Amino acid sequence: MGSRRHFLQAFGSAGVLAGLVGSGLLRPGQALAVDFNRAAFDARSAADALRLIGATGAETSADILLKAPEIAENGAAVPIEVISNIPGTTRLSVLVDKNPFPLALQFNFAPPAVARFQAKLKMGESSRLRIVASAGGRHYTVFREVKVTAGGCG
Numbered sequence: 001m002g003s004r005r006h007f008l009q010a011f012g013s014a015g016v017l018a019g020l021v022g023s024g025l026l027r028p029g030q031a032l033a034v035d036f037n038r039a040a041f042d043a044r045s046a047a048d049a050l051r052l053i054g055a056t057g058a059e060t061s062a063d064i065l066l067k068a069p070e071i072a073e074n075g076a077a078v079p080i081e082v083i084s085n086i087p088g089t090t091r092l093s094v095l096v097d098k099n100p101f102p103l104a105l106q107f108n109f110a111p112p113a114v115a116r117f118q119a120k121l122k123m124g125e126s127s128r129l130r131i132v133a134s135a136g137g138r139h140y141t142v143f144r145e146v147k148v149t150a151g152g153c154g
Contacts, residue, residue: 041103046095046130049103053093054139055132061086061140066131068144075123075148082117084133084140089115091134098127123148 040052050056067081082092092115094105099122109115115133126147133140 036106040106041101043103044101046097046102049095050132053103053106053132055093055134055141058132058139058141061133061142064131064133064140064142066129066142066144068129068146070145071147071149072123074150075125076150077120078123078146078148079120080118080129082115082119082131084115084135086115086133086135086140089133089135091132092117093132093134094119094121095130095132096121096123096127097130098125099123 037052040049043049043052047056050058063085065081065083065085068078072078080094082094084092088111090109090111092105092107092109093103095102096104104121105119107115107117121129123146126145129144129146131142
């Protein structure tokens, strides 16, 4: 009896929703991410990527925590975790210096959000990971060498 009730509720809700969309009262829209700097992601060197994101003069900071393995068994999936304890961090960028396209990830954060994420990177070979945090119009960075035993980009 309970499943019949749930089915009727779902069917009725779908009918109402279809009616609103069909009448034009409810219009589906596009959900867009923040415009991104395509040129920075297309850069072929870490120096160019840093220049294009405006972080060439980033200063080293102990307030950025980068958790990454020293030796990655599989370069196709290198796990990382990044936490920025810098107040007002609005963007975190991840660069893999020796990848064909060094800028691997970039996350934007709204002011009250905690600047933290976990991800898996592709690394073609052993390389230096570079995290760049943007806060208050300034840029901060931290580095970590990761040795890759089996490449992931080729």
